[in-house]
Amino acid sequence: MLFRQLFDAESSTYTYLIGDAVRREAVLVDPVREQVERDLALVDALGLTLAWIVETHVHADHVTGGRALRERTGARTAVSRHCGASGYDRELDDGDRIVFGDEHLHAISTPGHTPGSTCFLWRDRLLTGDTLLIGGCGRTDFQNGNAASLFDSVTARLFTLPDDTLVYPGHDYKGRHVSTIGEEKATNARLAGRTREEFVALMDNLNLPQPKKIGEAVPANLVGGTG
Ligand SMILES: N[C@@H](CCC(=O)N[C@@H](CS)C(=O)NCC(=O)O)C(=O)O
Ligand SMILES: [Fe+2]
Structure with a gap:
């Protein structure tokens, strides 16, 4: 088994490298341009x-x-069909498998933070992107986000996985690395104990500042990134 969690301090982004230890093929999830080397x-x-x-x-x-x-490796790029993006080699649908060696990621469509947000299950590990963060969740106030959809995605698609499924988020802003579905169900500050209506009201009133790089990042990522 080959699994690495890598961190970009500037954006607090986690990138994941998962490999087939025998066949030596690997997949990278959510790489950051500044960390390519x-x-x-x-x-x-x-x-x-x-x-x-x-x-x-x-x-x-x-x-x-x-x-x-x-460009440097010949690997192919993939993103959800529902992102409205171009420039990627493959558009993913719910249930798709991304195969590397004898291993695969299983795509779980979880719209809400963005319409194309997708989680990836590998063995007992769930890469949640910004759908489910440790103790929180992705915001829904830009990029056609939708709080009700996020609630449905998390409760119907993620909280129905086994409680000991490991949760590996796309970001953490407080130095945490991993959680479990059971912990998030019981203690997540935004989701635990809230009805769908209460969650939507909370998300609609967060009043968060815009990400610093949003003006550059969204247009670049909609066309597969820049070199
Ligand atoms: N300060 C960060 C803000 C990052 C941010 O807003 N992150 C998004 C993910 S793209 C989010 O959903 N954060 C969840 C939250 O802040 O509750 C920046 O400027 O990049
Ligand atoms: Fe995000």
């Missing part, structure tokens, strides 16, 4: 071949490293 060095050091570069959604806070990584 780090990611390539790790892939190389571990003797891996990158098969896929996968996005959990069109990010608003950083530019994907996907385009540069594709």
Whole structure:
């Protein structure tokens, strides 16, 4: 088993490298443009071949490293069909499998933070992007976000997974690395104990500042990133 959680401090983004330890094929999830050299060095050091570069959604806070990584490795890029993006090699649907060696990621469509937001299940580990964060969830006030959809996605698609499923988020702003579905069901500050209506009211009144890089990141990520 080969699983690495990598962190970009500027955007507080987690990138995940998952590999088939025997066949040496790997997938990168949510790479950050500024960390491409780090990611390539790790892939190389571990003797891996990158098969896929996968996005959990069109990010608003950083530019994907996907385009540069594709050019440097020949790996293919993938994002949800429902992102409205172009420039990726594959458009993902709910239930799709991203195969690397004898392993695969299972795509779970979880609209809400953005219409194309997708979680990826690998064995007992769930990469949640910004759909479910540790103790929180992605905001729904831009990129056609929808709080009611986010509530439905989390409660129907994620909270129905086994309680000991490990939750690996797309960001953490407080130094946390991993949680479980059971913990989030019981303690998530935005979701636990809230009705759908209460959750929507909360999300509609967060009044968060815009991500610093949104003006650059969204247009770039809608076309597969910049080199
Ligand atoms: N300060 C950060 C804000 C990042 C931000 O808004 N992140 C989005 C994910 S793209 C989010 O949903 N955050 C959840 C929250 O703040 O509750 C920045 O400027 O990049
Ligand atoms: Fe996001």
